[in-house]
Amino acid sequence: MKKNNVLSKVATLLTGVVLTAGLLTGCGDTSSQAGSAASTAETITVTFMNQDETIGTATANVGEVLDKSSYEAFETAESGEFNGWYETPSYLESSKKDLKTDSFTKDTTLYGDFRAAEVSEDTRHWYIAGTSKTGSLALNNWAADLSDEDKAQFELVPTGNAVNEFSLTIDLYEGDQFQIIPDWSWDGQKGYGKFTQIDDTQMENAGGLADSVDKANVQVKEDGNYTITLTTNPDNQAQDTLTIVRNSDPVEAN
Structure with missing residues (x-):
């Protein structure tokens, strides 16, 4: 009887060790999965243009607003006063983007509208x-x-x-x-x-x-x-x- 009691206690202890090891392994997997998800967050690249010239790029996670520090330097140019970013090179009004609030779901090219203080006279009719x-x-x-x-x-x-x-x-x-x-x-x-x-x-x-x-x-x-x-x-x-x-x-x- 004593021998059976000893064997029973040993079996119980082994079962506990196995369960504890399983829980620890599970916790480790959860942490690894979370870290993996964070490391694979999808990012997009926004390319900034002044007419045909690329003046820089900035990155952000999909659906997140760009950090101002990543693009504010691009809003100054010798070619004129900055008047906004547009998704079309013709500065179509409906394509204007407000980078303080707008986000992007894919790589995007934006065109800066820089208005010169002086322009040539238009002699056309x-x-x-x-x-x-x-x-x-x-x-x-x-x-x-x-x-x-x-x-x-x-x-x-x-x-x-x-x-x-x-x-x-x-x-x-x-x-x-x-x-x-x-x-x-x-x-x-x-x-x-x-x-x-x-x-x-x-x-x-x-x-x-x-x-x-x-x-x-x-x-x-x-x-x-x-x-x-x-x-x-x-x-x-x-x-x-x-x-x-x-x-x-x-x-x-x-």
């Missing part, structure tokens, strides 16, 4: 080109062959308010489509994507033959008298911008 069923753009007919006198009613003229700022006030009607072109030519056309101020209840992207939204037709959704304003930089045409503001109902109808 700028026009609206489009089509209409009821308004004056019916005559325009996408920059048809018109006399200089007829062209004049479609020209954006210098405002005198800022360097290379041009504007046109014109009646537009629902269904009208248009773009802005230089010298009555489609080389350098500017469409929906170049508008930094546009009311989507009044205008919409109507697409076009070009792949770029910058060259997409603008389609009018609400009749009105509108002022279109163009600001250009001949030294960096990616910085050309447009705005359109509704002033009133069509003047011709009043």
